[in-house]
Amino acid sequence: MTQSAKSEQRNQFHTVSLREILQAMPKVDLHRHLEGSLRLETLAEAAREHGVDLPSYDIEELRPLVQVVDGDPYDFHRFLEKFKLLRRFYSCREAVERVAYEAVTDAAEDNVQYLELRFSPASLAMTQDFSLDEVTDWVVQAVNRAQRDHNIAVGLIVSVMRDFGRAVAENVTEVAIAYRDRGVVGLDLAGDEVHYPGKPFADLFRRAKAAGLGITVHAGEAMGPERVYEAITVLEADRIGHGVRTIENSDVVQLVLRRGIALEVCPTSNLQTGVVRSLGTHPLRDLYRLGLRVTLNTDDPSVSNTTLTDEYVVAIQGIGLTMIELKNIIMNGVRAAFLPPREKARLEKRVAKALGLTTSARFRWRFWE
Numbered sequence: 001m002t003q004s005a006k007s008e009q010r011n012q013f014h015t016v017s018l019r020e021i022l023q024a025m026p027k028v029d030l031h032r033h034l035e036g037s038l039r040l041e042t043l044a045e046a047a048r049e050h051g052v053d054l055p056s057y058d059i060e061e062l063r064p065l066v067q068v069v070d071g072d073p074y075d076f077h078r079f080l081e082k083f084k085l086l087r088r089f090y091s092c093r094e095a096v097e098r099v100a101y102e103a104v105t106d107a108a109e110d111n112v113q114y115l116e117l118r119f120s121p122a123s124l125a126m127t128q129d130f131s132l133d134e135v136t137d138w139v140v141q142a143v144n145r146a147q148r149d150h151n152i153a154v155g156l157i158v159s160v161m162r163d164f165g166r167a168v169a170e171n172v173t174e175v176a177i178a179y180r181d182r183g184v185v186g187l188d189l190a191g192d193e194v195h196y197p198g199k200p201f202a203d204l205f206r207r208a209k210a211a212g213l214g215i216t217v218h219a220g221e222a223m224g225p226e227r228v229y230e231a232i233t234v235l236e237a238d239r240i241g242h243g244v245r246t247i248e249n250s251d252v253v254q255l256v257l258r259r260g261i262a263l264e265v266c267p268t269s270n271l272q273t274g275v276v277r278s279l280g281t282h283p284l285r286d287l288y289r290l291g292l293r294v295t296l297n298t299d300d301p302s303v304s305n306t307t308l309t310d311e312y313v314v315a316i317q318g319i320g321l322t323m324i325e326l327k328n329i330i331m332n333g334v335r336a337a338f339l340p341p342r343e344k345a346r347l348e349k350r351v352a353k354a355l356g357l358t359t360s361a362r363f364r365w366r367f368w369e
């Protein structure tokens with residue numbers, strides 16, 4: 001072999017990076033908001049197309065208004081502010097359908113095999129006074145189309161916003177229950193955790209649970225473990241959105257353990273909302289090693305400028321999880337999915353095989369099975 005042929009052969013060898021390994025892994029995302037998944041290109045392009053009034057139609061000028069950027073203070077309410085401008089975008093059926101379709105497409109491209117995509121019908125409906133039913137219908141149809149076009153399964157979660165008031169919450173809950181057989185698998189409580197406790201919504205969440213929906217509640221994010229306690233004991237949550245501040249109270253840790261409650265952890269979001277000061281001090285590893293059922297998710301990919309692959313990189317390089325811990329956390333995601341038992345078993349088998357794990361009894365959750 002000549003010298004140049006040898007060097008050419010050497011150049012063909014490619015060191016596989018950690019990112020590439022993680023990108024290729026099958027993934028499960030249980031906590032992703034549709035309203036936080038808008039591609040910036042789509043925002044600018046479709047806004048111009050549909051005559052949405054925006055301060056600019058230039059992506060770089062829009063970026064700091066809808067995405068956390070360098071120099072932004074990491075603060076919970078500031079993070080929520082980013083969604084206000086985004087609400088203007090839902091100006092017509094095409095815009096809502098496009099966002100829903102692209103959110104699923106982007107997850108599939110990141111090798112997410114099962115996605116639970118949550119959306120707030122009231123947020124999508126409010127700008128143009130659409131009905132909650134019609135916006136839900138548009139999301140369901142677009143998501144079904146995206147599922148057929150890509151290699152991904154999607155369950156929808158309807159979000160009740162804490163700060164939209166009781167009357168809206170009632171209507172949103174009814175819509176979620178009505179769509180139970182058409183793709184909606186769960187009900188979520190989201191929004192401003194600081195000023196709006198969960199208790200006023202208790203009867204709605206119990207009604208949804210009785211109707212067969214999974215219950216997940218944002219808690220223990222901006223507020224402490226007392227909100228996690230409330231979510232479990234008053235709202236009957238099966239899963240907690242974030243829940244990272246559970247670690248601050250050992251009684252609540254024990255309650256979460258005993259009930260087999262899954263925590264939907266989203267590290268980059270936690271950093272940007274100021275819940276943790278740095279990734280190095282994120283409690284994910286401690287929660288996992290205490291035996292809690294932690295899962296890893298994105299929250300708002302476009303607002304946080306992240307992907308699930310990015311979150312896996314963060315979990316290993318920023319937080320210090322091992323590869324096997326990460327794989328177990330992916331399996332936690334499968335087991336905490338709001339899927340019927342048979343579908344869950346199929347997904348479990350497929351993902352475990354792709355991760356090189358066996359679905360042994362030690363991974364089984366007594367609570368779920």
Ligand SMILES: [Zn+2]
Nearest residue numbers: 033218241299
């Ligand atoms: Zn969230």
